[in-house]
Amino acid sequence: MEEMSLGPNGGLVACFEFLLDNLDWLDEELGEGDEESLVVFDCPGQIELYSHIPVLPTLTKHLQQHHSFSLCASYLIESTFVVDRAKYFAGTLSAMSAMIMLEIPHINILSKMDLVKKQITKREMKRFVDPDPNLLLEDARKDTNEKFWKLNEKVVDLIEDFSMVSYLKLEAGDEDSVAAILSYIDDCLQWSEHQEPRMRDDDEGVRDEELEG
Structure with missing residues (x-):
């Protein structure tokens, strides 16, 4: 941040812009995933990221289009x-x-x-x-x-x-x-709509295993 003469907020925006220029790294980190996976992105609270700089909207569109994220x-x-x-x-x-x-x-x-x-x-x-x-x-x-x-x-x-x-x-x-x-x-x-329905026989099998254990 010192080299770029940026403060904390400016440095954070620069980091997100750097991420958008390197989304292939993010794709690799996320991997294939599956329908039962839940990924939490804990984002910083600086309002600039959500109000007038389009970095997070760009990121959300990428996640939807390239990873089919809900x-x-x-x-x-x-x-x-x-x-x-x-x-x-x-x-x-x-x-x-x-x-x-x-x-x-x-x-x-x-x-x-x-x-x-x-x-x-x-x-x-x-x-x-x-x-x-x-x-x-x-x-x-x-x-x-x-x-x-x-x-x-x-x-x-x-x-x-x-x-x-x-x-x-x-x-x-x-x-x-x-x-x-x-x-x-x-x-x-x-989320519940993507889950496989459990059959009655499956539930009984689970209960039998619990009793045997």
Whole structure:
């Protein structure tokens, strides 16, 4: 990065561009795979990669066309954002941008729910799970200079017009929460539709083996 006079974000973008120039390496690493394989790409959080630089859309198209991957994007923002509404709506706009750019099945997740359990009621949380743009207007009237009110109103209109973003709640220590997220991802990937149906005789054979063991 020093040689190229790039900061952390610029260096990350350069790395992804280098990857796109060497996709044959990625193809070799992925190998043939099979329908039962699940590959997780843990991507960095720099929003530039998902908002206006087409590196990840190019990568997802490559995975679909050359590997026949079924893809699902999971976009996480921390639940602590709901305490700061400006951050929450910035995150919501970023999620919307990623959905439009990537053009693949997509779920949005409020992570680390255990951190806000005591700070916000369940009724209030519903307004964040399905974004209520009026939350932004309420804050605008109280804490924002009047000259920004029209800008906030336009942001509200944008969120309402697209009506794309909603969130699932994730608490890592709650098995039901994790299972619900995985179920949504399976549905997006249509994973169960690719599985071979198990015959009754097969199930009985498995049970017999377990009893004999």
